[in-house]
Amino acid sequence: xxxxxxxxxxxxxxxxxxxxxxxxxxxxxxxxxxxxxxxxxxxxxxxxxxxxxxxxxxxxxxxxxxxxxxxxxxxxxxxxxxxxxxxxxxxxxxxxxxxxxxxxxxxxxx
Amino acid sequence: xxxxxxxxxxxxxxxxxxxxxxxxxxxxxxxxxxxxxxxxxxxxxxxxxxxxxxxxxxxxxxxxxxxxxxxxxxxxxxxxxxxxxxxxxxxxxxxxxxxxxxxxxxxxxxxxx
Numbered sequence: 001x002x003x004x005x006x007x008x009x010x011x012x013x014x015x016x017x018x019x020x021x022x023x024x025x026x027x028x029x030x031x032x033x034x035x036x037x038x039x040x041x042x043x044x045x046x047x048x049x050x051x052x053x054x055x056x057x058x059x060x061x062x063x064x065x066x067x068x069x070x071x072x073x074x075x076x077x078x079x080x081x082x083x084x085x086x087x088x089x090x091x092x093x094x095x096x097x098x099x100x101x102x103x104x105x106x107x108x109x110x
Numbered sequence: 111x112x113x114x115x116x117x118x119x120x121x122x123x124x125x126x127x128x129x130x131x132x133x134x135x136x137x138x139x140x141x142x143x144x145x146x147x148x149x150x151x152x153x154x155x156x157x158x159x160x161x162x163x164x165x166x167x168x169x170x171x172x173x174x175x176x177x178x179x180x181x182x183x184x185x186x187x188x189x190x191x192x193x194x195x196x197x198x199x200x201x202x203x204x205x206x207x208x209x210x211x212x213x214x215x216x217x218x219x220x221x222x223x
Contacts, residue, residue, distance in 0.1 A: 004152075006152075009150060032209040034211075034212075036212075041216075041217075042216060042217075043114075043200060043214035043215055043216045043217055044153075044200070044202075044212075044214045045214075046211050046212070049209070049211065051209045090152060090153065094209060094210075097143070097155055097158055097168065098143070098155070098212055099155075100145075100152040100153040100154075101152050102150055102151055102152040103150070103152045
């Protein structure tokens with residue numbers, strides 16, 4: 001069975017500061033890894049995904065994530081956040097079905 | 111492009127009432143999913159349908175039933191609603207399993223009194 005743990009439930013950050021959202025997964029098989037974003041009162045949208053190849057993955061809106069197999073992590077980063085990045089972020093691991101972490105709520109302060 | 115459409119968007123039920131959440135996708139996807147979202151618990155899979163004609167239980171199937179009506183439509187039924195089923199429900203679809211991206215509907219907010 002696979003599981004996904006997001007280590008921070010909330011991350012407050014000032015505008016233009018960097019942010020890192022941590023995600024660890026466990027799986028007995030190879031996984032595909034995803035980050036989704038959920039803006040208030042909306043469904044989830046894909047930010048980026050890791051399938052294979054380069055461990056550094058770039059996504060939309062300036063986000064990137066690094067796959068680390070030895071640490072079973074897939075942390076999400078953005079070097080400079082905007083107010084519009086205020087949202088909830090979900091890490092997910094996929095086999096036949098997608099397993100989500102508990103989410104990290106990012107609040108960007110001016 | 112409609113993508114994944116869920117109805118209704120909001121519903122209030124009394125304990126013991128039944129209802130069906132409808133989901134339709136127009137992307138010719140094979141796999142469809144129902145999740146529930148609760149604060150601090152992320153999204154938990156209720157049921158999924160890997161392809162037309164098949165359905166399987168997810169992590170939290172108790173109290174729910176599903177029907178994959180055709181390739182486009184996947185409904186979720188609550189036969190006897192309970193307050194513990196108060197949640198936001200999301201339908202999602204993707205072309206295949208494995209590495210395919212999930213596309214989500216906008217959610218259905220259900221309150222059971």
